[in-house]
Amino acid sequence: MSRPVAAEPKPGKKLSLTLLLMALVTLVFLLTTTILLIGSYQSKKKSLIETTLNLNYANAARMSKTVDSLFRSMRSSLLFSADQIANLRDVSPDSIDAYLDLTRNSSNYFNSIILVNANGTVLNNSPAELGMVGRQITSLQVKEALRQKNSYLSSPYIASSTGRMLFFMSEPLYNKDGHYLGQLGGTVYLEDYNxxxxxxxxxxxxxxxxxxxxxxxxxxxxxxxxxxxxxxxxxxxxxxxxxxxxxxxxxxxxxxxxxxxxxxxxxxxxxxxxxxxxxxxxxIQEQLMVHLRKIVAYTIIPFVVLLFCVFVLAHRLAKPFVVLADLVHRIGKEKLELPELKPHWNREVDLLTTAVVLAWKDIQEQTDQLTQDAMTDLLTGLTNRRSLDISISQSIAARVPFSVIVLDVDKFKFVNDTYGHLAGDEVLRQVAGILAESIRPGDICARYGGEEFVLLLPRTKPEQAYTVAERIRKTLEATEVPLPMKVTSSQGIAHYPTHGRTREELLGRADEALYTAKQSGRNRTVIYSE
The missing domain is CATH 3.30.450.20 (PAS domain)
Incomplete structure (x- = not known):
């Protein structure tokens, strides 16, 4: 009787070393990338939040100084007017009415001004349409000012007669003998023109x-x-x-x-x-998502190269991969300066190490660059348009006179079309360098877009700005550029508040002057004129 033959076990499906290493490297790459993304995300988030908070605080501080300055100016205006009225020789109602109208219309500080005697009777008012002369004051705020016999500023309140929000500011009137005469007060309606x-x-x-x-x-x-x-x-x-x-x-x-x-x-x-x-x-979240997408885009190519190397040289890379993955894992988990990596005896490991180091440095550079880009023009290194607009608006809010110079490189499209955009970029960088060297500390120089630059010169009259612009124009014309031609510029000048009282109006007037310079043959400077 024959004995039964045992069946041989079927060979199981084995995973090749190449596939195993590819799987391991892929896993390490994904984990490392995730760690780097999380670390970069947190770092970038903190940086953006800090930058935004600092910028908002700086803007709030500037605006609060503007408000404080305005209120001090309003107080000074009332105090001066009160002293003048208290010592007027001509105290006729018509002369005082004319003085109040002049005070109200010359500054736009107050929507109305009233003169009240010590008993609470209105002696004069501006504008005359108020029709309060001879009436007894019923406003609790004015009564409180009369009672205090001193400088007074009310809290904002809703007027019972108009239903609108306003506040009341006043100064006492004393004659030369120190006798209390009453109060000179101004009202400011927060939603009205002032x-x-x-x-x-x-x-x-x-x-x-x-x-x-x-x-x-x-x-x-x-x-x-x-x-x-x-x-x-x-x-x-x-x-x-x-x-x-x-x-x-x-x-x-x-x-x-x-x-x-x-x-x-x-x-x-x-x-x-x-x-x-x-x-x-x-x-912040939207900016972070853009940042993460860039990081992923920059790491895709190194990952593909890495996977190909593993596929070709799997049997030689097993041990070095463990060491490298451990290093990358540590970099992702803690703030660590990459050590100086010496050349490895294994060429493939050396290439992979270089790729990872370059990817990490690229991520760091992108993080730093994005923060800088928020306020700086990338090509020229000058202030960008957003930062300039904020500076102009702040100067207007503070009522600081200034001039703006709008500079446009002549025939720049011809430069780009003839010599290429690289040559055009080099011209823009040279122009930016000349502008940066030509301004004073406190002046602002910005690239406003394309080949257009704007200079903000605080406390500078149009004639002085013209001198600066001409010096820049002549310097640019005499500067050698890597082109077989001279680079010239046309410039337009406008002054605040002479030529405009808003940012849009002022830049529009400067653009008109620039257009006149272009139409007049280019390579010249023109001050805006009606």
Whole structure:
């Protein structure tokens, strides 16, 4: 009887070393990339938040200084007028009315001005349409000013007669003998035409959703993009609570609608108001997603190269991969400077190490570059358009006279079309270098777009700006460039407030002057003229 033969076990499906190493390397790459992405994400998020908070705080501080300066100017105007009226020789109603009209119309500080005697009777008012002369004052704020017999500033309140929000500021009148005569007061309607509304009526800072609002000492909204919310009590807001305590700073906070915001805030010393500049936190998330997509794009090619090398030389790379993966894993988990890696005896490992180091350095450079790009033109290294627009708006808000020079490189399209964009870029960099060397400390030089540059010269008259522009034009014309031609420029000059009172109007006038220079034959400077 024959014995049964045992069946041989079927050979199982074995994984080749090449596939195993490819799988392992792929896993290590994905894990390392994830760690790098998480680390880069957190680092970039912190950097963007810090940059936004610092920028918002700087803007809030500048605006609060503007508000403080305006209130001090308003106070000085009233005080001067009160002293003048108290010592006028001609005290006829007509002469005082004319003086009040002049005071009100010359500054746009106040919507109306009243002169009240010590008994609360209105002696004069401007404009005359108020029709309050001879009436007894019923306003609690004016009565309080009369009672104090001193400088007075009311909290913003709703007028019972008009239903509009306003505040009242006054100065006492004393004659040469020290006898109290009454109060000279001005009212400011927050939603009417006046200096405050002109400066702070437009609350949007940029298209990203950043905006600012102003609150009173009691925590009520005075200026806000949503005009329907004016006088709304927002004292429960954490930022507003800090302002009411007289604090200034920056913080992440949630607004009354439950939206996370990055806020910079600054208190106004002269009246207890507060300025808050906020940016939606979701803007940071959008920028981070763009950043992560760039990182992924930069790491795809090294990964493909790495996978190919593993496929070809799997049997020689097993051990070196473990060492390299451990190093990359440590880099991803902790803040670590990459050590200087010496050439490896194994060529493939050496190539892979170089690729990983280059990818890491590239990620670091991209992170630093994105932060710099927020305020700088990449090609020339000058200030960019957004930063210049903010500087112009701040100078206008502070009522600091200045001139702008708009410079355009002549026939730049011909340079690009004839000699190529690389030559055109080199010309732009040379122009930027000449401009940067030609301005004073405190002046601002920006690339506004394409071949157009803008210079902001604080406290500079048009004639002085013309001298600067001509010096730049002649220097540029005499500068050698890597082209068989001379590079010239046309320039237009406009002055604030002579030629315009808004940023758009001022730059438009400078562009008109630039167009005149172009039409007149180029390579010249023109000051705007009506």
């Amino acid at each position: 200096i405050l509304n002109m400066i702070f009526g437009n609350n949007v800072i940029d298209e990203s959703g950043s905006y600012y609002y102003i609150v009173s000492a009691e925590g009520h909204l005075l200026y806000h993009p949503e005009t329907g919310r004016l006088n709304e009590d927002v004292s429960a807001n954490e930022v507003v609570r800090n302002l009411r305590a007289g604090l200034s700073g920056r913080m992440e906070a949630v607004n009354t609608k439950g939206i996370s915001m990055l806020a910079g805030y600054s208190a106004v010393p002269s009246n207890g108001w507060g300025v808050v500049v906020v940016s939606p936190a979701h803007n």
